[in-house]
Amino acid sequence: YIMKNLLKYLFVFLLSLNLIEAQNKIEKVSLTYGEELPDDNQKIVKIIGEVNNKIYALAIKGKNDFFIKIFESTSMKLLKSKLIVIPEVLDKEIDFEEIFLLNSNLYAIGSVYNKKDKTFNLVANQISEDGILSKQTIVLFNSEVAKKSDRGVFYFKQSPDEGALLVMHTALFSKEDAVKYEVKLFDDKLYPLFSNTEKVKFDDSKKDYEFKIADFELNFLDDVFLVVNESYRDSKKKEQIEKFEIHTFKQKNGYKKEIININISGREIINCKMLATAKNTLKIVGFYSSVKENGKANFDLKGVYNATINLSDNTYDEVKFNEFDYQTKVKLIGERRAKKGKEVKPLYAIHSIVEKNDGGLIVLSEFQTVYVGNSSGIGPLAFTPVTYTKNEIIVTCLKPDGSLEWSNVLPKEQSAAITTMSFAFGAIGGNGNFAVGVAMQIPLVELGKGPEYLGAIPIYKNNQLNILFNDNVKNKGITNIEEIKSLGNYNNAVPSLFIFDNNGSITRKDPEEAIKNELVLRPAVYYRKSDKEYIIYASRKKKDKLGRMVLED
Structure with a gap:
């Protein structure tokens, strides 16, 4: 009896090992995952960084409850998950904006509008290694605005060494025909290193x-x-x-x-x-x-x-x-339209820019649209259908002097539809003739619902561009944009790798054998550790895992 049960447990153990190893393997790419995360309905929307043998991630649950999740680096085992509650300022509730790891200091950042003073404020609270928010609130911005509807937007950029944070606030003053921008640079303790505020007049006549x-x-x-x-x-x-x-x-x-x-x-x-x-x-x-x-x-x-x-x-x-050369236009609009001299529609946003070793650039421009349907319901209970589309990517390689070296098109067709209670594009600010030209970013509150499966991860290593994205298993081996099928159900997607040589020619790598019910990568949620190593997030329905992706030589 003991031997029988021992063999049974051994069989279950070996079976579990096979399940762990059964990944959609793809040549040149190594994907390894940690243990399965708890079924707590918390979906990771940002991998913040890695320091002191810990990985920090931001997760969302429900409409807008954000959590800080802390993992052990080697095993990727979840150590802690803490709800982020930024203390009120002037008895006003703070809207969560972002979270950043500056060297070894972790900060949660939020904003609040002060109706009495007509100011839009940005505040930060440090988070300890145990995920506990400090009660001491740091005021980063106290920006004067014209009114609440024109309070503007805050934009963030981290320094290349991730030790400093640049923040910009822009707001329209329509009665003055002016735009005010305020830029501040903070060190890793959120001490201001530089600040500049300016109202720029414009003549829209x-x-x-x-x-x-x-x-x-x-x-x-x-x-x-x-x-x-x-x-x-x-x-x-x-x-x-x-x-x-x-x-x-x-x-x-x-x-x-x-x-x-x-x-x-x-x-x-x-x-x-x-x-x-x-x-x-x-x-x-x-x-x-x-x-x-x-x-x-x-x-x-x-x-x-x-x-x-x-x-x-x-x-x-x-x-x-x-x-654009003729061949690129054929891939984007078809041979018949290209022969007639038709041009490419302005539906492409710059996805990313890669600095080449020779001083030139590789510019990735992705077809992006957002369709917002009619809301149903009344007031706070209204629901809005939103469809995100992210299709082909124009790949433009420029020489150091800015002239064209080669161009090609990455063929893909992806979309994801969600229903949201509060749709807002904080990443794109503007009013009338004034705009802030920031590329489309999916709001954090919409991630975890499907759009995070879209897009692509560019990897530049050894003077070579590689692009990884989720694709329909039926597109295996296909590089002709006219032959590809849409992604379909992203839960059944498989990773595909496109490799560009020095002339822009494409080599495609697919999993040798697509494994059913496998974890699916979320390309909108990753952290670049080095030019070949990335911390990634993958999931399938309620199963979630943190992992590492390494591009092999």
């Missing part, structure tokens, strides 16, 4: 006028950059005028403001992103559109532009405009 705070950036020297894009049509000269004003604040100059002007005519700038490189340059990239003879923009995507600013003397060479 001009034809086709647009004013945009396009992007902001922080480099390895803790220098701060902000770019303002102003565009309008000169009806007399029949020209489209584009003005870039880069506001530069360098640590070595005591953060004294410097302005770099870049003027462009004859083209419409669709969007603009900045990347501060390791070579102490500032790269400005984005899409541009063609312009009609009367100066009106076509608002299509003609190609990708690039300006490179040398930060040692603030000089820049000629802006490079790289038109």
Whole structure:
């Protein structure tokens, strides 16, 4: 009897080992997971970082209850899970904004509007290694605004070494025809290193006028950059005028403001992103559109532009405009439309920018749309259907001088539909002719419901670009965009790896054998540990695991 039970338990143990090892294996990629997480309905929406042999993650439960989860690094065993409750400020409840790990200091950040003073405040509370919030609240911003509906948005960026935090607040003052931006840089103790507040006037009486705070950036020297894009049509000269004003604040100059002007005519700038490189340059990239003879923009995507600013003397060479080649357009809009000279629709947002070892760039631009349906219900009980779509990615490789080296298209078709009680796009701010040009980000409160399965993870290692994403198992081996099938049920997705060589040619790697009921990667939730190692999150229905993904040589 004892021997019989021993054999039975041994069989169950060996079976469990097989279940642990039975992963969707893919050549060049090693995926290892920790133990299964408790069934507590807490879905991880951000992997914050790893320090002192612990991994920190943010999870959500229900509508907006956020938890700090702490894991042991080696085993990835869950050590603690604590509800984040930021203390009230002036007897007002705080709205959770973000959470950051600055070196070994963990902070929860929230915002609150003060109706009496017409101020929008940002506060932070430190979290201990045990997940306990400090009762001491640090006030980061106390920004004057025109009214609650124009209180603006806070934007965040961490320094490359993750030891400093850059925060920007923007708000519209419509009666003054002005936009106020406030930028602050904090060290790992949230002590302010630099602060600048400015109201920028604009003149929207001009034809086709647009004013945009396009992007902001922080480099390895803790220098701060902000770019303002102003565009309008000169009806007399029949020209489209584009003005870039880069506001530069360098640590070595005591953060004294410097302005770099870049003027462009004859083209419409669709969007603009900045990347501060390791070579102490500032790269400005984005899409541009063609312009009609009367100066009106076509608002299509003609190609990708690039300006490179040398930060040692603030000089820049000629802006490079790289038109999409015929083969790229065929993949995006089809051969028939490409032959007729049709252009690409402006539905692509810059997903990420990779700095190459030679000083050039690889720009990934993803097809992104959000469809918001009609709400049903009344007041706080109203439900809104939202569909996120993230399809093909245009991959543009630029030489160090900004000219085109090669381009290709990553074929994928993904969507996820959810129903939410409070839909709001905090990542995209704007009103009328004013906007803040931040790429689409799925709000934290919407993650954990499906959209986190969409998107892709770019990996740049040994001068080679690799892109991993969830795909339909029926697309195995397919690289032709016209032949791919949509993702379908993301719970049945498998990881696919696309490898780009030095000429932009694609090699696709799929699991040799798709395993049913396997954990599915969530590409919107990961932490980049190094150029080859990533901390990832995968799940299937109620089963969740933290893991590591390593790109093998």
